[in-house]
Amino acid sequence: MKKTIHIHNILPATIASRKSIGLLSQEINLDSHSSVIFDFADIDFISRAFADELIHFIADNCISAEFKNANSIVNEMLVVVQKNKKKRDSSFHHIAITPFLDQKEFTKFLSMI
Numbered sequence: 001m002k003k004t005i006h007i008h009n010i011l012p013a014t015i016a017s018r019k020s021i022g023l024l025s026q027e028i029n030l031d032s033h034s035s036v037i038f039d040f041a042d043i044d045f046i047s048r049a050f051a052d053e054l055i056h057f058i059a060d061n062c063i064s065a066e067f068k069n070a071n072s073i074v075n076e077m078l079v080v081v082q083k084n085k086k087k088r089d090s091s092f093h094h095i096a097i098t099p100f101l102d103q104k105e106f107t108k109f110l111s112m113i
Contacts, residue, residue: 015043017047046078051081055081
């Protein structure tokens, strides 16, 4: 059974925060609805951060999602984020960490930069 989430009933017309997903997730009972229609009627704008968080939320919860009534701005943001998600390399990046025994050693290191 598909459940329709009318986003304008939960969030403002301009959505700019990743945290907004928390409000949406409260409306979705993941046990009984694996298929959700996200209705973007009356939503003027979504940020890239919100779109990214929404796409991750959908993937992480194995939701079969459909987007409905998205204007061109909202639709483009969703398309861009979905394309970039497919291109991402899921491998970990290794970051060099330099340990210092004391402040003097750290200061010496900084002086060489």
